[in-house]
Amino acid sequence: MQDTLLVIHFLGLALGVGTSFAMARLGMATAKLPPPERGEIMKYGMSLSKNGSLGLLLLILSGVGMLFTRGVSSVFASGGMAFHIKLTLVLILAGLLGYSQTMIKRIREKQDAAAAATMAKLGPVMLVIGVGIVVCAVLAFH
Secondary structure (H helix, E strand, O other): OHHHHHHHHHHHHHHHHHHHHHHHHHHHHHOOOOHHHHHHHHHHHHHHHHHHHHHHHHHHHHHHHHHHHHOHHHHHHHHHHHHHHHHHHHHHHHHHHHHHHHHHHHHHHHOOHHHHHHHHHHHHHHHHHHHHHHHHHHHHHO
């Protein structure tokens, strides 16, 4: 059971953090395009955000599964401070993901330039937090 949950966890990690890397690369690749052309490309790129949401869902579900199958107190004891920081970062990331989804909706429905500018700033922050989560997980459970 643990191996299955860990595989699901790694797939969620690939989807979630991979989406952040892909969006960052897409943003860099389109940075010098005229705004209308860049907006059109990024509109399709934003469909990648569904992968990020699915990845986070898989990470949370498999993480909770591993937490309860291993025993909550033993996981918290063995994970130490790094695990607590990881969980805090996951909560922050989930909040930012929810906020980004509202920005994406505004971009799609209203072509809101301010929301697009917010997304351009939010993406790199979410990438750094995602990498921070991975680092904390490694430190907690190596």
